[in-house]
Every structure is written in C-alpha cells, then in structure tokens.
Amino acid sequence: DAEITQSPRHKITETGRQVTLACHQTWNHNNMFWYRQDLGHGLRLIHYSYGVQDTNKGEVSDGYSVSRSNTEDLPLTLESAASSQTSVYFCASSDDGWNSPLHFGNGTRLTVT
Amino acid sequence: KNEVEQSPQNLTAQEGEFITINCSYSVGISALHWLQQHPGGGIVSLFMLSSGKKKHGRLIATINIQEKHSSLHITASHPRDSAVYICAVPLIQGAQKLVFGQGTRLTINP
Numbered sequence: 143d144a145e146i147t148q149s150p151r152h153k154i155t156e157t158g159r160q161v162t163l164a165c166h167q168t169w170n171h172n173n174m175f176w177y178r179q180d181l182g183h184g185l186r187l188i189h190y191s192y193g194v195q196d197t198n199k200g201e202v203s204d205g206y207s208v209s210r211s212n213t214e215d216l217p218l219t220l221e222s223a224a225s226s227q228t229s230v231y232f233c234a235s236s237d238d239g240w241n242s243p244l245h246f247g248n249g250t251r252l253t254v255t
Numbered sequence: 256k257n258e259v260e261q262s263p264q265n266l267t268a269q270e271g272e273f274i275t276i277n278c279s280y281s282v283g284i285s286a287l288h289w290l291q292q293h294p295g296g297g298i299v300s301l302f303m304l305s306s307g308k309k310k311h312g313r314l315i316a317t318i319n320i321q322e323k324h325s326s327l328h329i330t331a332s333h334p335r336d337s338a339v340y341i342c343a344v345p346l347i348q349g350a351q352k353l354v355f356g357q358g359t360r361l362t363i364n365p
Binding site for chain 1: 259286343356
C-alpha cells in the first residue's frame, strides 16, 4: 500500500544545530506540504511543493528550508534550531486537483533545548 | 480574526449521543476538508466537500456555501470517536494550500 513516512518520530537537539526531518511518500503525489502544530494554534504551513524542483514558502517559513529533488521526498531543514521551533511537525501529500484528499505522515516531535 | 473558526473547542458527551461540530470560514473555497487527529497524533482525512452533504458510516458532513459554514455530525457516538476534529479550507479558491481551524477536542465517555 502507498504511504507517507516521516523520520525520525522524535528528535532532541540543541539550539544552533542544523536539523533535517525526512518525509517520504510512495503515493506518487506531486504536492507535498510541511506543517507545524503547536498548542493554541492550528496546523500552520511551513513550506510546500507542487512538483520536482518547485518549493514555496508558507506562513511560518522563517528558519526553515526544503528541497524537492524527486517526487518522493521533501526534507525539511532547520538551518539553526531555535527553542521556538520546538513543535510537532507533519508532512502531507496530495494529488493534483482541489478535491484531492491530504495524506499525512505520523509526525515528528522535535525538541530544541 | 481567524479565517477558520471551529466550535466548540472542547466537547464531552456520553456514548450514544448525537454530536455536532461546527466550522465557519471567511475565505472563498472550492472544497472544505474535515480531518480527524487520533490521541496518538496521526491525522486522517475524513471528508472533502464543496456542496451538500456526505456520509461515511456514522459520520455526516454538511456544508452551506452561502453561509460559509460546515458541520460534522456523529451519530450514535462511541468512545473510539474520541479525537480532535479539524476543518480546513483552501487559502485561495481552487488551491491546495489549506488554512486550518484550531480543532475540536471530542471526548466520548462510556
């Protein structure tokens, strides 16, 4: 069965370190998204991609970057981790078309100390 | 003002009760999504709808485009329905980028 997987599930890192969260989907979806989820906020969009070599900033993109070198993967990099980036991160993918469902990974809980 | 507002934020009910969760939005949409986030954290898509009503098992979602309002109903609720329910709408008509409500935490007691 097709799936979307995130790794690691949990990560503790120190302030200032570079961190990369992996997202891999086997749905062959063009669209991939990274969200963060924090108490008091809904899911907020960090970056998204509509296809290979396409990346776009979301509403909370500062301090994050992504790259899309193939259809399956959209890694999220925190260039210099900050405590404000402690959060749960979700990757999602969808097919083209406004009525395509989103498929979510299981999330990565990141703690920056 | 949030673009997507859900109510109530928290809801506790007894097993068997009829549940209604509401979602109001201020942006134009092509499709509204209802999602379920399990206590373990996983998120699954329940419905996408752009008009009328959809039903899946004991879950029913309705939308009124003119009033910019959607409801999610659960009939004969069960403790396994306990989860956070989230609605989301596209930021731009026809786009894939979504803006999410803050979620409704539902607890069904046996």
